[in-house]
Amino acid sequence: MSSPAVSTTPPLAREIALLAVLATLWGASYTFIKIGVETIPPVTFIAARTLIAGALLLAIIRMRGLALPREPDVWKRFFIQACINSVIPFTLVAWAEITVDAGLATILNSTTPIFTFLLTVLITRHEPVTARKVFGVTAGVVGISLIIGLEAFNGLGKELVSQLAIVTATISYACAAIFGRGFKGMDPMMPAAGSMICGAVMLIPLSLVVDHPWTIVPSTASIAALFGLAVFSTALAFVIFFRLVHTLGSVSTTSQAYLRVPIGVGIGVLFLGESLSSTAWLGLVCVIAGVAAMTLPSRKKPTAAPI
Template sequence: MTKHLPAKELGLLLLLAALWGAAYSFIRIGVETIPPITLISARTFLAGSLLLVILRLRKLSLPMDGLTWRRFCIQACLNSAVPFTLIAWAEQHVNAGLAVILNALTPIFAFLITAIFTRHESVTLPKLLGVLLGIAGTCLIVGMSVLQDNSSQFLPQLAVMLASVCYAMGAIFGRNFKGLDPMMPAAGSLICGSMMLIPLSLVIDHPWTLNPSRQSMLALVALSVFSTALAFAIYFRLVDTLGSIATTAQAYLRVPIGVGIGIVFLHEQTSTTLLIGLVLVVAGVIAMTLPASIWRIRRAPPLKTGSPH
């Protein structure tokens, strides 16, 4: 990896942040006329199928052993089927901008789960600071809606935070896929997720009776192709070319981009409280994900006394 990052890779990093930031607006448009379960079953199936095509073009194929596919199913519950559906349901009631802010809590929940249960990473002062900032931002956002007697927002906000907990657990469980090409768990879990959700869609939503709008259908296609399949492909390329630490920079960009897209294209309203909460959450994520070397204070060499020998 070069010291100065190539302009092409930086451009891809910005594109990745935009694709994942736009996902929340695509979901918001999609659920206007497509029920959440049907929307996400289609999203996971289309995106998983595209990733399978990409794997085939790379001359790779998914493993066929039962243990790996059981792990794909668990990963699907944690990283696609359940959190995707929770967010889609929530966005029937809350703005895309609010959803993207609350979903940025994933690293904070991952740290808390790690510190309390798995304990496979050390607890550091910057990470504790990040947790406090993230919790403060969340309390400000969620707490103000309750105090303002807008309790109808509480359950959808809670659903987005539960989705963040799922993502955090998925990130920890993903350690079981060491040795596999990173795109394989993504494709396998998305396919498993679609297989879980399609029967539910058929039984609950009766999709053949739906009459989705053109905007919702376009949003579904964009969500599946661009914000899921293409985003995963770019992500894994950047992990290979920039490294995992540099690639996490998209998390800092994704939140303001996602909020901005909601404001510009969906005409969503923001408040001072929401913006302050956004700043606190993003600051918390940055504090938790910056490499430890950034926080080290380099000590000055001791003063020499007397003449050198």
């Protein structure tokens, strides 16, 4: 008599908790970037970010007794992932935040789930398109508008090129979420470390040519922001990201973008003395509803047991 199959699906509550952690780590990244680029040029700042994160992940992999893959095809995919998930979006956002406020950057970048959803519908069709996910996208956008305040969008006409750069970065993140599904079955640290290493290999030579980093005199705050960004908002965040892409799906994983804004607002209230608008509480409800709609699985009808 065969024993019943044991489910290998991770508990949903744990995955949603990791989604909240990822949102917090990436929500803090905009502040880290804003502080960092005050005295460190964007290309050098992002090159250092990928180098530190890649080195940290590689050290952890070796401590676990593992090794990065050696197959050329795998490294080719790491290179592509690095381009669309770090080199292009990291650099664009860092450059844009020289002139764009961190809050507005957060708003523009939080549209990642929308682009992921649209790319899924129009191109890959690897995830079902349901009314609940459409509601999730809509509720998330409404919630963000309420939390930040509609007046925040008045700045959309200013620094248009920088804002378009952030939107381009957002589309790149959406592509990365879908492409990242190709690493299914691989330890999440492998694509995270591989893509960071590839990113550093591409960005360091560019930094040497463009910024002449030996001439830079960074402030203590910028250095601290760099390490906070590299260790927490990059190395740790990307391990969680690749795990969630496989357990929750690309659209559901990018829905953490909706959580970044209320978390960012909360950090501002607690540590910077910022005030919360009267519409923010309703916005939080909309955000939570949107994330729940995009992450919670639909109930399946029970099937009859075999006789």
